[in-house]
Amino acid sequence: MLSFTDTKLLVEKYNAFNETEAAFKTQVLDFLEKNPHNFADRHNLNGHLTASAWILDATFQKCLLIxxxxxxxxxxxxxxxxxxxxxxxxxxxxxxxxxxxxxxxxTLSRYPQIWDIDIHPIPANKQMAAHLHFDIRFAFMATDKEILPQLSEITDIRWINLSELPNYNDSESLLRMKSKTLALCEKF
Known part of the structure; x- marks a missing residue:
C-alpha cells in the first residue's frame, strides 16, 4: 500500500520541467493535502493519483504507445x-x-525518479462520474522489444519514432515527455 508521506515527499522533490508542469505539481500537492487517506482510491470523486510509464527503446529514439x-x-x-x-x-x-x-x-534511475506530472480529466462513463487523474509518470527503458497487448482495453500497441509522435498524439502532455527525452539525449 502506498505511503502518503513517501508519496508526498517524492512529489515535493520533483523539479518541474516548465511552468505548466510546475502548476500541476502544486495542484497534486494540494490534492494530496486534502485527500491524505484516499488519494489513490479510484472511487474518490475529487480525483485520484494514477501512475504511468514512458517507455523508451535502448536508443531513446522510440517510445511505446498503446x-x-x-x-x-x-x-x-x-x-x-x-x-x-x-x-x-x-x-x-x-x-x-x-x-x-x-x-x-x-527504470531510468540515474535521472530524477519522477519523469513527468500531468493532470487530465476523465469523462464520465456508466460506472463513474467525470473526475481527474493526477498522473505521476516514470521513465523506463525496454531491454527487449517483444510486445504483446495483454488487456482488452488496448486495441493496438506500437513502437513510435519520437519524430512521428505528433501523428499519434499531439497533446502537450506527450510532447512534453518527448522534449524531456530529447533534452536528455543532448546531455550525452
Whole structure:
C-alpha cells in the first residue's frame, strides 16, 4: 500500500520541467493535502493519483504507445494504483508490464525518479462520474522489444519514432515527455 508521506515527499522533490508542469505539481500537492487517506482510491470523486510509464527503446529514439479502446487515442502505458503497489514507480512498472507484455523494463534511475506530472480529466462513463487523474509518470527503458497487448482495453500497441509522435498524439502532455527525452539525449 502506498505511503502518503513517501508519496508526498517524492512529489515535493520533483523539479518541474516548465511552468505548466510546475502548476500541476502544486495542484497534486494540494490534492494530496486534502485527500491524505484516499488519494489513490479510484472511487474518490475529487480525483485520484494514477501512475504511468514512458517507455523508451535502448536508443531513446522510440517510445511505446498503446491505443486505448474506450478513449480511442494513443497514450503511454499506465493506470490505477492497486492495493499491492508499494510505490508509485512500482504501480507504473506493473501497469506497463500488464499492458504491454514486456518482461524487461529498467527504470531510468540515474535521472530524477519522477519523469513527468500531468493532470487530465476523465469523462464520465456508466460506472463513474467525470473526475481527474493526477498522473505521476516514470521513465523506463525496454531491454527487449517483444510486445504483446495483454488487456482488452488496448486495441493496438506500437513502437513510435519520437519524430512521428505528433501523428499519434499531439497533446502537450506527450510532447512534453518527448522534449524531456530529447533534452536528455543532448546531455550525452
Amino acid at each position: 491505443h486505448h479502446a474506450k478513449l480511442q487515442r494513443w497514450f503511454q502505458a499506465g493506470g490505477h494504483i492497486e492495493p499491492e503497489d508499494t510505490s508509485l514507480e512500482h504501480a507504473a512498472w506493473r501497469e506497463a508490464t500488464e499492458e504491454t507484455g514486456l518482461k524487461s523494463l529498467e
